[in-house]
Every structure is written in structure tokens, then in C-alpha cells.
Amino acid sequence: MVSYQAIEPDQAVNENLKAKRMPQPAPEPLRPIRRNEIRQQNEQLILQAAEKVFAEAGFGGATMQLIADVAGLPKANLHYYFTTKEELYRKVVSNIFDIWLHAAESMDNAPGPVEGIGAYIDAKMEISRRHPDGSKVWASEVMHGAPVIQDYLETTLRDWTAGRVALIQGWIDAGQMAAVNPDHLLYMLWAATQHYADFGHQIETLNGGPLTDRQWAEAKDSVKAMILRGIGAA
Amino acid sequence: MVSYQAIEPDQAVNENLKAKRMPQPAPEPLRPIRRNEIRQQNEQLILQAAEKVFAEAGFGGATMQLIADVAGLPKANLHYYFTTKEELYRKVVSNIFDIWLHAAESMDNAPGPVEGIGAYIDAKMEISRRHPDGSKVWASEVMHGAPVIQDYLETTLRDWTAGRVALIQGWIDAGQMAAVNPDHLLYMLWAATQHYADFGHQIETLNGGPLTDRQWAEAKDSVKAMILRGIGAA
DNA sequence: CTGATAGCTGACCATACGGTCAGGAAAAGA
DNA sequence: TCTTTTCCTGACCGTATGGTCAGCTATCAG
Known part of the structure; x- marks a missing residue:
């Protein structure tokens, strides 16, 4: 074993x-x-x-x-x-989900994609740094077919996603960013930010140790720069 | 349970x-x-x-x-x-690692980032589609601290990464792309492509079913478009 | 044909797991 | 003070797990 x-x-x-x-x-x-x-x-x-x-x-x-x-x-x-073990697990996952949803509010009330998506990346990178365990539990749960939080995916997350897709589409229609597919943009945001938590061990191994403050800042800047430029908003 | x-x-x-x-x-x-x-x-x-x-x-x-x-x-x-169970698991993980390394060759011998990184994204998206289970096993292994394949990370992956960082730096020096941090570009490539395998269940739930051929093509195009534009190569 | 060898498997074992419970200790209420 | 309620826990239980093994069958070389 x-x-x-x-x-x-x-x-x-x-x-x-x-x-x-x-x-x-x-x-x-x-x-x-x-x-x-x-x-x-x-x-x-x-x-x-x-x-x-x-x-x-x-x-x-x-x-x-x-x-x-x-x-x-x-x-x-x-x-x-x-x-039961499952009840404890369910509570852990649900706690994480709440943190995520709360951080997602940073995307709203922004005048455009630079501020909105920029703030969202900041928030998600911060969560990856401060709550890596939570991110991993979530990733593990989803990878195994979401046996416990399938209902969350189908209700809360689905609604939230639909709202942000509309928000992004609005920015596109207003000419504030390129006409990218909003769904795949969201996937990329999730993937790029959560990677620093879920694959933190791999990154640390390649980096020769935990990321320093300076390196975390550079990670955040790199992600923001690439994505914002990638959607034609910078 | x-x-x-x-x-x-x-x-x-x-x-x-x-x-x-x-x-x-x-x-x-x-x-x-x-x-x-x-x-x-x-x-x-x-x-x-x-x-x-x-x-x-x-x-x-x-x-x-x-x-x-x-x-x-x-x-x-x-x-x-x-x-033992561990011996079987080790073989599974090592098989996946080989597939990944092989696909990584698509990045070499490219005249520039558009072709090289474009081909790499194509290859990795194809793996996410054809070998989602392998990707999940790898993700799970890394998330749990790579207890079994730590040596792979420290040798093979480290060497491979160093080589590609140099390759990318060469493109930057030649003015073929923006001066992004090569390490974080690699992380983004891994994250964005593997997300379609590791979080496939979440994507399918939001999508209302498995991605169609057309949707896979759009996913691939979206990732390529955003990243290539994001690194100033398109 | 014959011995040797690789492939195969039902039955078994020790251990570790999630979960239970009776009963004690401590705090709150009356 | 006495009673009630909450908190706490060692000891225990049924089950499922990874792993073993004796002994069988099927193939192959000579």
C-alpha cells in the first residue's frame, strides 16, 4: 500500500x-x-x-x-x-463550495473584463494559495464523478455559470473584449487558477521548493497577463 | 460511505x-x-x-x-x-507518464510558438479526450503528494520542463512571442488542457451531456486562440 | 508420451476499517 | 442541592480488504 x-x-x-x-x-x-x-x-x-x-x-x-x-x-x-464519514465529508465539500461562491462575487459590479476577470483571477489565486486542501478535495470529488455534490453542480453552479456567461457575453457585445466562447473562458479561468493548488506539489517540485511571495505574485501576474491579453482585453 | x-x-x-x-x-x-x-x-x-x-x-x-x-x-x-496493489498502481501511472512524454514531442522541431504550442495543445487536448482516466490517475497521484512517482517528477519531468523553458525562451528572444514567464506558460498549458479530462464530469454536467465532436473542436480552438493570443503569438 | 513449467483459482487469513454503545464526567437548569 | 442534558470515550462488532497458498489445469519442449 x-x-x-x-x-x-x-x-x-x-x-x-x-x-x-x-x-x-x-x-x-x-x-x-x-x-x-x-x-x-x-x-x-x-x-x-x-x-x-x-x-x-x-x-x-x-x-x-x-x-x-x-x-x-x-x-x-x-x-x-x-x-458518518460521508456526513463529515459532505460538510467539508460544502464549506469549500461556499468559499468559492463568495469569491466569485468579485467578478460582478465591474465596469469591464479587465477589472472583473482580473479581480476574479486575483481572488481565485488567493484561494489556491490559502486553501489548497479545499481545492484538492473539490477536485477529487469532481474527478470521481461528484457522487456527493452532483446536486450542487446541477443547481447552484449551473445558475452561477449561466449568469457569468451572460455577463461576459455582455462585455463581448459591448466590444470590451474579443468574441471568445464564454464557457471555455470560464473553464480556463478555473483550470489556470486551481492548478496552483491541485498541482501545487508538482509545481513545488519543479520550483525546488514552495513558491515565495514574489513567485506567487509573478504567478498571479502571469496568469492575468496571459488571459487578459488572450481575450483581447489588455 | x-x-x-x-x-x-x-x-x-x-x-x-x-x-x-x-x-x-x-x-x-x-x-x-x-x-x-x-x-x-x-x-x-x-x-x-x-x-x-x-x-x-x-x-x-x-x-x-x-x-x-x-x-x-x-x-x-x-x-x-x-x-501488490501498489505495484499495479505504479505500472498504471508509469504508462500514463509515457503517453504524456511521447505527446510532448509535438512541441519540438517547430519553427515558432504558433506551430509548436499549437501542436502541443492539440496533442494534449486529444489525450484529455482519449485518455481521461489516465489524466485523472495522474492528477490524483500528484494531488496526494506524488508518493509513488516523486522520482519521475524530480528527474524526467524536471529535465523535460527545463528543455521546453529554454525552447520558449528562445522564441521570446527571437521576438516570436511576448516575454511571458515560460514556467507559468507551461503550467497554464497543462492546466487548461488537462482540465477537460480531470473536470470532465463538471463540464459535462454544465453542458448537459458529453461534448460532441463539434464542441470538442470548439474547445480546442478556444484554448488555442486564447493562449496563442495571450502569449502574443497570434 | 512425459516431465516440467506457466497459468489459474477457491478458500482462507490477519488486519483495519466504519460505526455502535454503555456508561462515566461535566455543565446547565431548577 | 438534585435533576437533566450535553459531552465524552474505551471497548467492542461485523464487514471488507489486501494478500497468500495449496493444488489444479493447460501448454510446451524434448
Whole structure:
């Protein structure tokens, strides 16, 4: 079996659990544990660990035990918050989808393609840099036929896409850019930006290490320059 | 657990096995079974089934039993030809890598970027169309940190990339295209073309069905037009 | 024809997995 | 204080998985 690099369970440990297991010298801990917060905090902790593990191993390769170790919680505790592995996975994917949709708003209310598509590329490149795991989970899900989020594709994404296609067509009709096929332009935008997350390991290997701030800026500029020139908007 | 669509085991059945299990009316079957051929044939059969299953379920989600069913062979027979799941997977990935490298030759011996990069896009789009499973397996492997083909990335791919970067730089120096960053141009080429395989399901969903011949042609033209214009070569 | 060898496979095994549950601990409410 | 509710978890279970192996059959060289 392929041995994915082991993740140190102690990398992320619930601070509250730590505190609980040792005598507390202070009569009142600085952050009193309120019930409401516990649930929110642990769910977040589990979701973060799950995103990492799902991205690294895929749905089939990920194990609840490993997610639990990364989160620093007993496995049974995961099943207390998320009944099944699929329910946890579904929540992870849906979170990512929300981030994406939110970032997509940057395209609207722009006077033209240079600003609109430029801002969209900026936003998507930033997501690739800050949420590479999320991007990978999404990519993995779609590659496997979207067994879990097919309905999202057919409703939300479809509607969003139709709206942006109309937006782009409007720019074309107004002579603000070349008459490219809007669908394929969107595909290229998604592909070019998400590539830096999904294939980040390949890029880092070729680059001889993680991209520096300067290199990320150059990546962003390169993508923007090529695409904007490619659609005759620059 | 996510239920990936079941694959009908009988979709691909070894014709020789079929023949063996039923009385042969003809004294000499048209294709006599030679020992040499059996090995080659079955290995090919298993590799094809494996590529399909690995692409659909990922390494962790794929099972030897399912691969065996798709290949129409008993599971134990798989282990006769490929000792471990990882060995089989490694062979699948390495086969894909070879196809990619071979297609990459289309970029060489071109008088300029229009012909060279145009031909490369053509070749890669054709691979995305004809070998989508292979592309997905590669993507999955890289996304998971390339646990199996890291050495390929560091040697073969690195060398190939360096060569093409020099080639592109030569075109830039000769004034045949704009002064784009060659590395990021390569990333965009990979991203834009492989997207049609890796995210094929998403594209098909948005498209309301598989791309037609005409739509594939338009996709190819769109990618070529945008990129070639984007690098100032058209 | 005969021994040797490659191809084949049902039955089996140890392990690891997702998920369950009884029961304890801690906080909130009364 | 007592009761209720939420939180927590070690131990356990049925199942499915990757892999093995003894023993069979089919081919081939001599």
C-alpha cells in the first residue's frame, strides 16, 4: 500500500482537552468553557483536520482514525459530532463550495473584463494559495464523478455559470473584449487558477521548493497577463 | 460511505476465458492461445481495468476485487500478474507518464510558438479526450503528494520542463512571442488542457451531456486562440 | 508420451476499517 | 442541592480488504 506521510497527531491538539487533563492552578481559567463554544470549537477542529486528510488521501484513502489523530480527539468523539464519514465529508465539500461562491462575487459590479476577470483571477489565486486542501478535495470529488455534490453542480453552479456567461457575453457585445466562447473562458479561468493548488506539489517540485511571495505574485501576474491579453482585453 | 456507481463486471470480459469455458466447435480456434500472448493480453486487460477503477475511486478507494470484476478475472489472478496493489498502481501511472512524454514531442522541431504550442495543445487536448482516466490517475497521484512517482517528477519531468523553458525562451528572444514567464506558460498549458479530462464530469454536467465532436473542436480552438493570443503569438 | 513449467483459482487469513454503545464526567437548569 | 442534558470515550462488532497458498489445469519442449 502507498504510505502517505504520517501526520503527527500532536500537530493540532485541542487546547481545552489539554487543560482538562492537567490540574488548573488558576481558580478561574482565562477562557471559561461554555457549552455552546465547545460544540462550535470541536466541530471546527474536526472539519479542519478532515479537510487536510481528505485532501491528502482522498475520500477512500482517508480514515476516521487519522482524522481523529490530526484533530487530537478520540475517534468516537468524531462520530458524536458527525454520525458518518460521508456526513463529515459532505460538510467539508460544502464549506469549500461556499468559499468559492463568495469569491466569485468579485467578478460582478465591474465596469469591464479587465477589472472583473482580473479581480476574479486575483481572488481565485488567493484561494489556491490559502486553501489548497479545499481545492484538492473539490477536485477529487469532481474527478470521481461528484457522487456527493452532483446536486450542487446541477443547481447552484449551473445558475452561477449561466449568469457569468451572460455577463461576459455582455462585455463581448459591448466590444470590451474579443468574441471568445464564454464557457471555455470560464473553464480556463478555473483550470489556470486551481492548478496552483491541485498541482501545487508538482509545481513545488519543479520550483525546488514552495513558491515565495514574489513567485506567487509573478504567478498571479502571469496568469492575468496571459488571459487578459488572450481575450483581447489588455 | 460514498457509493460510486457500480461497474458492470461483464463490460469487459476476456474473450479467451469465455472460449475456454465453453466447448469449442471448431477444432482449431481462429486465435490459438499461445503462452506468450496470454501474459501480454491479461496484463493489458488488468491494466486497463485498473486505470478505470483508480480514476473513478482513487488509490485508496479502489479495490482489487472491483478491478478484477471489471477485468473479468478472479482476484487471485490479479495477484499472479501484479504482486501488490501498489505495484499495479505504479505500472498504471508509469504508462500514463509515457503517453504524456511521447505527446510532448509535438512541441519540438517547430519553427515558432504558433506551430509548436499549437501542436502541443492539440496533442494534449486529444489525450484529455482519449485518455481521461489516465489524466485523472495522474492528477490524483500528484494531488496526494506524488508518493509513488516523486522520482519521475524530480528527474524526467524536471529535465523535460527545463528543455521546453529554454525552447520558449528562445522564441521570446527571437521576438516570436511576448516575454511571458515560460514556467507559468507551461503550467497554464497543462492546466487548461488537462482540465477537460480531470473536470470532465463538471463540464459535462454544465453542458448537459458529453461534448460532441463539434464542441470538442470548439474547445480546442478556444484554448488555442486564447493562449496563442495571450502569449502574443497570434 | 512425459516431465516440467506457466497459468489459474477457491478458500482462507490477519488486519483495519466504519460505526455502535454503555456508561462515566461535566455543565446547565431548577 | 438534585435533576437533566450535553459531552465524552474505551471497548467492542461485523464487514471488507489486501494478500497468500495449496493444488489444479493447460501448454510446451524434448
